[in-house]
Amino acid sequence: MFKYDKTSLKAEEFINDGEIMDSLKYADENKNDIELIDKIIEKAKLRKGIDHREASVLLACEIPEKIQEIYSLAEQIKKDFYGDRIVMFAPLYLSNYCVNGCVYCPYHAKNKHICRKKLTQDEVRQEVIALQDMGHKRLAIEAGEDPVNNPIEYILECIKTIYSIKHKNGAIRRVNVNIAATTVENYRKLKEAGIGTYILFQETYNKKSYEELHPTGPKHNYNYHTEAMDRAMEGGIDDVGIGVLFGLELYRYELAGMLMHAEHLEAVHGVGPHTISVPRIKRADDIDPDAFDNGIDDETFEKIVAIIRIAVPYTGMIISTRESQKVREKVLKLGISQISGGSRTSVGGYVEPEAEDENSAQFDVSDNRTLDEVVRWLMELGYIPSFCTACYREGRTGDRFMSLCKSGQIQNCCHPNALMTLEEYLMDYASDETRKIGEKIIEKELLKIPNEKVRKIAAEHIADIANNNKRDFRF
């Protein structure tokens, strides 16, 4: 008998292997049970989510009509919750020094031929100016785990530097942080430094595989890693971002585990994950994705995105430039709400693209377009690229953010914020062609703000941005 308890604070009880195996068995036994599948889809239509067992059944189901129904519902939920908005961000790699031995990552300690780099504060400044000049307002900072080279003090200093830089009309308004699992005390320090979301990927929820994939270093400790979000929340961070690296383990196991993690956070802390990321393993220095035999094809990947969308409607979903333009286009429709653009995955890569012989990148980028090209592409597909960071700056995090979502006011908030921040982008950074397309979209989309007063104020602010060089309005 196994012990599964979503309210437990012990990793192996809230991510319970027995419960996952049981859920997968249940899914296999019921994957052709149309009555049950219809019941689950009906429940998902209430937009309050479905649990890991129900999601596992949908993932196992191979009936084409039912899969189509799942996709249509995912598209509808995406539209209802996120409209046509896509939030933009960029990663910023601070340091690739790392003491861990993760076998799928080129930064692993034993890789002697990768070029190791750590940005000085002056280099951080240069990188941030380059990012601001592209138009970015929201960053995700990334660093390997290395107590000597990248201690928490270094990360905190970088955050301070990033927020302090005001170059022309530029500003980084939200810094999300993706660093190794740490102590409650350090999470408290990150919170005090004003971070947005704390992001930590589980990589895999399967403990046995996890230990094999992380043979050395502090990350080897599965329980410490899996319980990190509880410590982060104890430290006062209430927006956390989770994810697995698809390709390491069986995807059905990972989806069940990831949803159990979300259910656990909701049960214990009253708020689920702010975001879920869906990276797939990619080629990089010293890493051959073919060496991992759990890779998933594009079709399965799309199905996973759709099921996450209906399972946790309030959770934002992120995709990076690991994925090609073609794949990104498909999953945007099914549930993705945040994408990166113009990314460099090497340390210092925004100021100086790397020479062939000094590869410090974490993975090869599949989507190499500039931010301007990505913004234009999104608008041509009918989306509204948004540079909004309003919630975090208005203190709407954690459950306050969730109550905004649940109150249905998001259309009166996110929509005008998206249009105002897009106008800033168009005025300060866009090419002529992008600007022309954007102006038309803003004009049309303004009319869709339901509340008349909000619509009027948003129009005034947009005119102020265009004509009076005013910036940083938000609802």
Ligand code: SF4
């Ligand atoms: S995944 Fe993170 S912890 Fe592991 S080697 Fe890469 S940078 Fe280090």
Ligand code: SF4
């Ligand atoms: S208003 Fe809040 S939820 Fe909406 S896009 Fe801005 S930051 Fe996100």
